[in-house]
Amino acid sequence: MPLSLAFPNHALLASYQQALSRGWAGHEQDPDTASRMLAACRAAPDTYLLHFTHCPLPAPGMGPDADNSEPCLPHCHFWISNGDYCGELSLRWPLPGDNLPADCPGHLAWSVVPWQRGHGYACQAVRLLLPRIAHLGLPWLDMAMATRNVASWKTAEHLGATRIATYQTGAEHGHVSAYRYRLMR
Template identity: 35%
Template sequence: MSATTLLRPAPHALDAYRDAMLSGWSPYNVAGDAAIRAHLGAIARDPDAFLDSLHDPEARGAPITLPDGSTVPRLPGFTCWISDGSFCGAIHLRWQNGTEDLPTHVLGHVGYTVVPWKRGQGHATRALGLLLPKARAVGLRHVDLTTEAENLASRKVILANGGMPVGRFRKDAAFGGEEGMLFRIPL
């Protein structure tokens, strides 16, 4: 197995990304099938524009559609693809310039997901560790991450990267208002 790396989404890995979604994997933990359909449609319309949309540190892209169908302004952010020589998943960073605060509809600075056939190999833990210097580089002093209480694998990833439990919280209504756990990693 090769070392885990983070890649800026690029044409040479687009087929693997598409194949992962066609197998049922979603690049986001909260949007599921809607994200898969949106990404596959965007790739079919204009693959280069789709790839460009995944790197938007100036928040120039279109508004974001939340799971309840409402739309909100896009935050600065970018996606990296996780690789070990083949596609492993995606990790996302988003922020507001000049503050660590996030709007209530944003569940954390970082989100990640690994394809099912690569889980349990440490890719998420290593990817999060590789993303933290990038978060520091955009001016963040800490990152917040959220997970469901029963998601022990995600909690282990966060804790292995210096995350500290902050407490339980109620998700924004757009995400169903369910309870989640908030963690913070100081940078």
């Protein structure tokens, strides 16, 4: 089955829960996170799915929800699938005329479950995303990853992104050495 990107959904929920039951928790490093996520997902699946999309990708010509009283960096999550849940891709973007906040390391982040790695799924997922976000008018996409995350920086380079910085992350990202890559649109 060809790779696809979808908003988190009930069709992939059982496969996602299976990933959690195997201890996978995306970017989280806490070993108890997957079990907490699985318990929350099983207890209230509809509510759990909603937390992924409270700031959904706007349609072309549409801005963020003006009735949203809670300030929110627009973002959305996609699940990567080959028929089964393979991982996720998240996108964050600033409002027109703004930059990403200092604590936001980039526009894009991805994570592929260990048993689905080695197939180029992160790179394929980003390529599937690009036409879907053209209307956002982002001239480039920044992505950041730990310097020790060789697979992610190779993915960024395979996409044609250029390394623009090496920096030390703050406490919110674990005080690690990181690279920032930029993919020009």
